[in-house]
Amino acid sequence: MQADVVIAGAGIVGSACAYFLARGGLRVCILDRGSIANGTSGSGEGNILLSDKLPGPEMDLAKLGRQLWEELAGALPDDFEFEPKGGIVVAETDRQLASLEGTIEGLRAAQVAVERLSPADLAREEPFLARDLPGGLYFPQDAQVQPMLACAALVKAAKSFGAVFLPQTELLKVELDGRGAVRAALTSAGRIGTPRLINAAGPWSTELAGLVGLDLPARPRKGHIIVTEPLPLLVRHKVFEAGYADTVNSGEADLQVASVVEATRSGTILLGSSRQLVGFDPAVDTQVLRAIARRAVRFFPVLAQVQALRAYAGFRSFTPDHLPIIGESKQVPGFFLNTGHEGAGIALGPVSARLLSQLILDQAPVMDPFPFRPERFSAIGEN
Ligand SMILES: Cc1cc2nc3c(=O)[nH]c(=O)nc-3n(C[C@H](O)[C@H](O)[C@H](O)COP(=O)(O)OP(=O)(O)OC[C@H]3O[C@@H](n4cnc5c(N)ncnc54)[C@H](O)[C@@H]3O)c2cc1C
Structure with a gap:
C-alpha cells in the first residue's frame, strides 16, 4: 500500500488531520491500534474553553479553534452535539473573586468576551448553584462537543474525500531512507510506503517519537471523570471553580482537584477534574473520585442526592511549556x-490539525506556528 501521508492515531487530532489533508487532495491513510477515539479523546470531556487559557499563543489558537468548531458543526453532515452554551467560572471567596476580576482587562484585550456575574446573576443563570458564592465571570464563547461523535464525524468526512481508515492497526516501526527521511510506516497490517508520517498518538506520542530516535518531553497527566445518572436539566452552562485554571496551568505532579461540571445532551452530568503525574496507571482511584464528588457537591449541593453511573480515567499529553507540539521534525524529514x-486537545485538536495540514499542503497558515515548533525542545531537533 502507498499513501501521501500516514496518520498514527484516530483521536481528535488524527481524525481532524485526516479530514483536512484528504480534503486538501492527499492520499491519506489513518490508522489506530484500537478504534476511533480509542485513547484520550474517548476518556475526557468535550469542553471548548477560552476561559481557562492565559492570553498568549495558546489563547490565540483556542480562539481560532472555537471558530473552527462552529464551522465544522455547519460543514460536517453528522451531528456531534456542538453546544455553544457558554461557561461560568465561580469564585468561592471574595479574594478569588477579586483575582478573577483582575483578569478581565487582559482577557478583553485578547478579544475574549467576558462579563461579571453577581450572586443574583449566578442564581438566575444556574439556579442549582450554592447560594453562598460571591460571584463569578461569564464566558459566552465557551462551548461543548461530544468528542467521540466528533472523531467519528471527521473520519467519515475524511473517507468521503478518499481517506482510508485502518482500525486495530498498530504502528510498529518507521522505515527511513538513506537521508534519514520517512519512507514507510511498518504496521501490524503490513508496510505502507509514505514520505510523511504524522504522530497523532496523544499521550503515547512519546513512544512513537522514540521509534525514530526522538526524545519527546511530553508526559501523561492522569485525569478522572464521574458520569452521573441521566437527570433533568440541573446545570445549564459549563461551570467550573475559580481554581480550575490554576490546576490546568500548573506543573505540579501531586494530585490536584478542581470542580468542572457540565450536563450532556443525554442528561448525564460530567464531573471533573483531577490532574496527577503518575505515569500510565489506568486504575480508577476512589480517593480521587471522592475528592471530585466533594468539590462538585460544594458548588451544586443538589448533586449529593444523585447516583453516579460510572467513572473513568484518561491521560493528557503534558509538555513542559504547556503548549502543543505542531510541525515537522528537523532531525527526521517527513516525521x-x-x-x-494536555487538557485542551478537544478545543485545540481541529485547529492544530488545520495548521499542520496547511504546513504540509504549503498553504498560508491560520496563525504563526512558531510557538508550537518541535525544535523548541532540543531533544527533538535543534534549529
Ligand atoms: C479527564 C480528561 C478530561 C479532559 N477534558 C477535556 C476537555 O473538556 N476539553 C478539551 O479540550 N480537552 C480535554 N481533555 C484533553 C483531551 O481529551 C486530549 O487533549 C485529546 O483527546 C487528545 O487527543 P489526541 O488525538 O491527541 O490523542 P488521543 O485521543 O489519545 O488519540 C491517540 C490515539 O493514538 C492511538 N495510538 C497510540 N499508539 C499507537 C500506535 N503505536 N499505533 C496506532 N495507534 C496508536 C491510540 O489508540 C489513540 O486512539 C481531557 C482529558 C482528560 C484525560
Missing part, C-alpha cells in the same frame, strides 16, 4: 508531530 495538547 510530523501534532501532540501535547
